[in-house]
Amino acid sequence: MAKNIIFAENNLSTKLKFMKNIFFFILLLFSMILAQESIRDLQNLSNKQLDILKSELKNDSVKLKNDSADPADPAIPKVKINSGTLKTTNNFFGYEYFDKTISFFDNIPTPEDFRLGPGDEITLSLWGETNSRESFVINKEGFIYYKNIGFINLSNLSLSEAEKVLIEQLSKIYSTLEDGSSNLSIELGQIKSINIFFSGHVNNPGVNLIHPFSDVYSAIIQSGGIQDSGSLRNIKIIRSGKIINTIDFYSFFMTGKNNFSNIKLVDGDVIHIPAVQNRVEISGEINRPKFYELLDSDTLTALIEYSGGLKATASDKIIIREIFPIDERFTNDEAKTGYISTIAKSSKKIFNNGTQIKILPIGDNETDVTVYGRVSFPGKYPINNQMIDFNNQPVIKKSSLRDVLDLAGGFDDPVFRKTIVDEIVVLRLDENQFYGKEFKINYDDAANFELQIDDRIFVYQNSNYSNVLTYTIKGEVLNPGKYILKDGLTLKDAISLAGGVTEIGSINSVSISRNDQDNENRIGNTNLDFLVGNNNIITILQKENVVGVFGNVYNSGFVAHDGKKLMTMSKAIQLAGGHKPNSLKKSAYIVRANGRIESAKFFRGRTKRVYPGDSVFVPVDPSTDDFDITKFISELSSTLANIAAILVITDNQ
Secondary structure, eight states: OHHHHHHHHHHHHHHHHHHHHHHHHHHHHHHHHHHHHHHHHHHTOOHHHHHHHHHHHHHHHHHHHHHHOOTTOTTSOOOOOOOSOOOOOOSBTTGGGGSOOOOOOTTSOOOTTOOOOTTOEEEEEEEESSOEEEEEEOOTTSEEEETTTEEEEOTTOOHHHHHHHHHHHHTTTOTHHHHTSEEEEEEEOSOOOEEEEEEESBSSOEEEEEOTTOOHHHHHHHHTOBOTTBOSSOEEEEETTEEEEEEOTHHHHHHOOOOSTTSOOOTTOEEEEOBOSOEEEEEESBSSOEEEEOOTTOOHHHHHHHTTOBOTTEEEEEEEEEEOOGGGOSOGGGSEEEEEEETTTTTTOOOOTTOEEEEEEOOOOOOEEEEEESSSSOEEEEOEEEEEOTTSOEEEEEOBHHHHHHHHOOSSOHHHHTTBOSEEEEEEOOTTSSSOEEEEEEGGGGGGOBOOTTOEEEEOBOHHHHOOOEEEEEESBSSOEEEEOOTTOBHHHHHHHTTOBOTTEEEEEEEEEEEETTEEEEEOSOOTTOBOOTTEEEEEEEOOOEEEEEESBTTOEEEEOOSSSOOBHHHHHHHTTOBOTTBOGGGOEEEOTTSOEEEOTGGGGTSOBOOTTOEEEEOBOTTSOSOOHHHHHHHHHHHHHHHHHHHHHHHHO
């Protein structure tokens, strides 16, 4: 009994599990149906709807990421922000000269006044009767140690002095050095860096290791450069507590004059960069608009020189906006002032810190007339003509219409001249009327017509001389080629002039196109009465024995046409297998061999004739639902019946 109960329970559990799977299967079918509808909806979205959907998906994606991220989750990587200072470009002149990387090499020529000191390495070479090569590092007392001789003092010696000392000392053990049978030389190996202290407005204040051959310029570069607030014109070199030199880099930046390389730095020197005391901005029509540091003696003339000089378009007018120093102000409300001046009046002026100067441009004065139409060089021409008088002095004279026309070209070319209409039209603006004044001048009289600024000159083309109109006929005609176009020429006339259609050509299969800038564009809906135009291309096609049937038919392609028997549009579709479901029968159309398009119209094409070479197109209804609910229910019922049969069989077992 217990076994039967257990068996019954297991059997029931199996059936329930099976029914659950069947239910899931049915849900899956309906999900697929809904998915099919959703996919169809997505496919029918417009570009605008797609853009909106894309934007919403992006927002949802970002929101999902933000909502799902747990800041306490160690699996999520933390983003660390570097708080270091980033180098940025500014409009302060000169600081870019120090934003460099200098590579110093061991083979840099050694300065003549270089002195050896603790930490320097020398390489001693002997050759001749005795050959050897050894390296020594000078110790902190200034000595090197040589075997069989002992300590040798080289401190504060130049290389040539050190070489003499070594020859003298090594001659004690190498006698050949005295008679010249052996030779000795020394060269620098690794050399010690020197400690230079940087103070003031520098990027890396404090002690910095600097190459011993460095001057003040290269030393500043090695230390990381100068801050924007630091002076470039009052750099001080301090040695043993005393200022030994003051450097102004502007002379180097402006003219390349180097007056600092002869100042050699020594260990323990201090390079001090004080703050900028006076900085002025200059902009406008100058070659290098920037902020410049000025000394107490610098005037506007010097400032313009620093900025690279004036542009050719600069006027003599300037705008000056000054800030008064605190000790010169009556109130803070009157701390700033602005005024207009000239370069000449302000050339010797000394400016306060924070002053802004703008060089104004000259105006764009109109001095031209414009030539349009049939000339060799249409465009703008100035009407002022410089002449030389009897005293060999330049005199400005206004150009005549003839002067400008001759410059524009074409009137002296006998062939080109035939294409130009003699009557020239000049349009002149008039302040007293809405429309301009119009003058008509013959070219022969143009020398007596004085032009005014902004006149518009129109030169017209003689179309009778320049027009050479042609058309081309090719394909199945007896005499293909290019023909001269005559007024009123029809397609029928053109075919006749070309000798008529060949035996394999079809008068019903004619293609006409226009040659527009080397692009052939076909002309539709033509017939034998069509008026041929310039650059038309007429192509007589070969006879066809087929009709094309395309679109929503069962056998899309070509069907035979013997050319003798009558064939209708409806018959052609029938020969192609007939309409498929959802065909737009009333919208079917024919494209004739000559490009003409004709609709089915009445009786769905049963009375519309088709000829060899024609094509029939049967469109499909795009709004028709692809999902057949009747077919689906039928198939679903069959599936459910099969499932029920399986359940019965399983239950009986």
